[in-house]
Amino acid sequence: DAMVIQNPRYQVTQFGKPVTLSCSQTLNHNVMYWYQQKSSQAPKLLFHYYDKDFNNEADTPDNFQSRRPNTSFCFLDIRSPGLGDAAMYLCATSITSGNKETQYFGPGTRLLVL
Amino acid sequence: DAKTTQPNSMESNEEEPVHLPCNHSTISGTDYIHWYRQLPSQGPEYVIHGLTSNVNNRMASLAIAEDRKSSTLILHRATLRDAAVYYCILRVYYGGSQGNLIFGKGTKLSVKP
Numbered sequence: 430d431a432m433v434i435q436n437p438r439y440q441v442t443q444f445g446k447p448v449t450l451s452c453s454q455t456l457n458h459n460v461m462y463w464y465q466q467k468s469s470q471a472p473k474l475l476f477h478y479y480d481k482d483f484n485n486e487a488d489t490p491d492n493f494q495s496r497r498p499n500t501s502f503c504f505l506d507i508r509s510p511g512l513g514d515a516a517m518y519l520c521a522t523s524i525t526s527g528n529k530e531t532q533y534f535g536p537g538t539r540l541l542v543l
Numbered sequence: 544d545a546k547t548t549q550p551n552s553m554e555s556n557e558e559e560p561v562h563l564p565c566n567h568s569t570i571s572g573t574d575y576i577h578w579y580r581q582l583p584s585q586g587p588e589y590v591i592h593g594l595t596s597n598v599n600n601r602m603a604s605l606a607i608a609e610d611r612k613s614s615t616l617i618l619h620r621a622t623l624r625d626a627a628v629y630y631c632i633l634r635v636y637y638g639g640s641q642g643n644l645i646f647g648k649g650t651k652l653s654v655k656p
Contacts, residue, residue, distance in 0.1 A: 433586075462644075471630065471646035472587065519586050521644075528575045528634035529594075532644055534586030 432456070433535035435520050441541045442510050450505040450538045452520030458533070460526045461503040463495060464519040466537070472519055478503060479526055507540075515542045547631045552651045555621045563616040563650055565631030570611050573636040577644070578605065578616050580627040587630065587646075590616065626654045 434453045442448040452461065460479050464472040476485045478497045492514070494506045507514055517539050521532040548566040555561040567576065577592040591598055591605045593614070598605040604617040618625055630649040 471648055472644075473646070474643055477643070521586070526643075528573070528636045529592070531589045531592070532579075532587075534588065537586050 433520055433522055433533050435518075435535035435538050437538060438536060439539050439541070441543060442507075443543050444512065445509045448507050448510055448540065450507075450518050450520075450540070452503045452505070452535055453501050454520075454522045454533075455501070456522055456524075456533060457500060458522035458524050459500075460523045460530075461497060462521040462523075462532065463493075463503070463505050464521065466517040466519055468516070475505070477526070510540070510542045512542050515540055547633055547647050549629075549631050549647060549650045551648065552653065554653045554655065555618075555625075557623060557654055557656050558620050561618040561621045561625070561652065561654075563618075563629050563631075563652065564613065565615070566613045567631070567633050568612045570633055571635070575634045576605070576607060576611075576614050577632045577634055578603070579630045579632065579644070579646075580625075581630070581649075582624075582627045590629070592634075621652075621654045623654050623656065626652055628652070 436451050462477040463475045466472040474486050475489045492508050497503045517537045519537045520535045523530040523532045575592050575594050578590040579587040580590050581587045591600050591603050593605045593607055606615045628649040628651050630646050
């Protein structure tokens with residue numbers, strides 16, 4: 430089945446130690462998104478790629494960066510994780526980015542910062 | 544940002560219909576109404592969307608008020624698997640930019656056996 434895959438499902442890192450979360454898709458969608466979801470809160474968009482075109486949300490901290498080397502893969506890099514970055518990180522895709530389009534989410538990676 | 548208002552929580556009995564309301568009084572003519580749900584420990588899942596007319600799919604029905612300032616997600620027969628947080632989202636059209644998903648707090652639906 431076509432899907433959005435996130436690895437690992439759980440990631441533990443140390444305060445200040447760079448960490449990379451990965452997302453892959455078999456849907457061949459043009460757009461890939463990264464959301465952050467803290468405990469008991471709604472998901473919040475960090476940024477998205479339309480093909481290779483990167484779009485950063487205005488309030489996304491500089492500590493968060495992303496790479497999309499090809500259509501299938503997208504990475505979230507957290508350069509110096511703080512305790513406040515502990516959250517579920519959700520990857521999603523859509524065919525295009527119009528306001529009719531459905532987004533397909535992966536299962537998420539839960540990040541713990543020690 | 545386009546805003547929606549939903550009750551924080553609702554309860555339902557298994558196999559009974561559930562009506563989840565959403566108010567979006569600031570909606571504009573090009574905004575689509577989307578519903579997603581998030582089961583515990585999973586990523587959000589698309590449920591349904593519409594613009595003006597009522598919509599049905601295998602998961603649910605979406606009833607949109609004539610003035611489009613409110614909508615209702617209808618689960619025809621709730622099951623235990625439907626227990627989730629349901630998000631009503633307005634997707635605005637920013638022209639060249641993109642109609643991002645802006646999640647509100649959602650409604651946590653509990654289903655009792």
